[in-house]
Each structure stands twice: as structure tokens, then as C-alpha cells.
Amino acid sequence: MKDQIERQFVDISDVRDVPVGKMKHADIKENEILIANSEGKIYALCDRCSHMNAPLSMGTLNGKVVTCPIHGARFDVTTGKKVGEPMxxxxxxxxxPIPESLQKIFAHSAQIQSKIRTYDQPTYETMV
Ligand code: FES
Known part of the structure; x- marks a missing residue:
């Protein structure tokens, strides 16, 4: 017997609140959602960056690519696919030149970050 998954749409925003090229954050139950208007179409994906949890809605949207405001990972808002690694x-x-102590801190930070994997972002179906 197959499990039935019930699709449920939630009214979260007036589409006019998200003009072309803009993004908006929405809280739905315990999920943080990024609403993006890319070239006139509305997309929804998880608003927490899969790298280190930054709010993607505070980043920048260029066409269909959102760039994370913290380390610059990039995701296609139409698919949730990662299209650029964090920097x-x-x-x-x-x-x-910066002091040697700061160089050590940056080097250590880069070493830690190199161990953190960044995944595709979960996406959600939208209906306008
Ligand atoms: S938190 Fe998004 S790239 Fe690091």
C-alpha cells in the first residue's frame, strides 16, 4: 500500500509584494521560506543556506540565481540546485598586508569551511 502525501498550499503573500527581481522571507509553521520573483515567475525554496544557515533572502537575486549574503554560495531559485560554492x-x-595573527585565523577558518558541504536547497511548489 502506497503512502498518500497530501499536497497543501498555504497563502503566504500577495504576489505584488514580490516584484520582479526581488525576494521575500516567509515563515510557514516551522519552515523559513524564500519567495523569489525571477523574471516574472514566483519560486519558493528553503530560506536557510545549506552551507551555514544564513538567510538567503538577505542575499542578492540576479536573474534566477540567489547569492548567499555570508560566503557567496549560489543557488538556482527555479530548481534549488547549487550553482556556486561558498567562498x-x-x-x-x-x-x-594583515597581521600574522589574523592570517592564522583566516587560514583556520578556511580549513574548517573546506570540510563543510553545501547541498542543493529544498524547493516548494508555488501557485499564483
Ligand atoms: S552561509 Fe551561505 S555560503 Fe556560507
Whole structure:
């Protein structure tokens, strides 16, 4: 016997609140949802970055790609697929040399981040 999964839509926003190229955060029960208007179509995906939990809705949306505001991982809002890995700070790119103690901190942080996997974002069906 197959389990039946009941689809349920929740009214979360007036579509006019999310103009083309903009995003909005919504709380639905215990889920944080990113609503994105990419090129006139509305998409919904998990608003917590799969890297280190930052709110993607505070990032930037260019076309169909949202960029995480913390480390720059990128996701396609139409599919939830990761299209760019997070970036760590590279102290060699700083305009001025930084103290050795800070270089060690950045190097340690980069080492830790390299162990964190970033996955595709869960998506949700939308209906306008
Ligand atoms: S929290 Fe999003 S890229 Fe790190």
C-alpha cells in the first residue's frame, strides 16, 4: 500500500509584494521560506543556506540565481540546485598586508569551511 502525501498550499503573500527581481522571507509553521520573483515567475525554496544557515533572502537575486549574503554560495531559485560554492576570505587579496595573527585565523577558518558541504536547497511548489 502506497503512502498518500497530501499536497497543501498555504497563502503566504500577495504576489505584488514580490516584484520582479526581488525576494521575500516567509515563515510557514516551522519552515523559513524564500519567495523569489525571477523574471516574472514566483519560486519558493528553503530560506536557510545549506552551507551555514544564513538567510538567503538577505542575499542578492540576479536573474534566477540567489547569492548567499555570508560566503557567496549560489543557488538556482527555479530548481534549488547549487550553482556556486561558498567562498572563504583570501587574505592575499586584501589591499594591505594583515597581521600574522589574523592570517592564522583566516587560514583556520578556511580549513574548517573546506570540510563543510553545501547541498542543493529544498524547493516548494508555488501557485499564483
Ligand atoms: S552561509 Fe551561505 S555560503 Fe556560507
Amino acid at each position: 572563504s576570505l583570501d587574505p592575499s587579496m586584501f589591499p594591505e
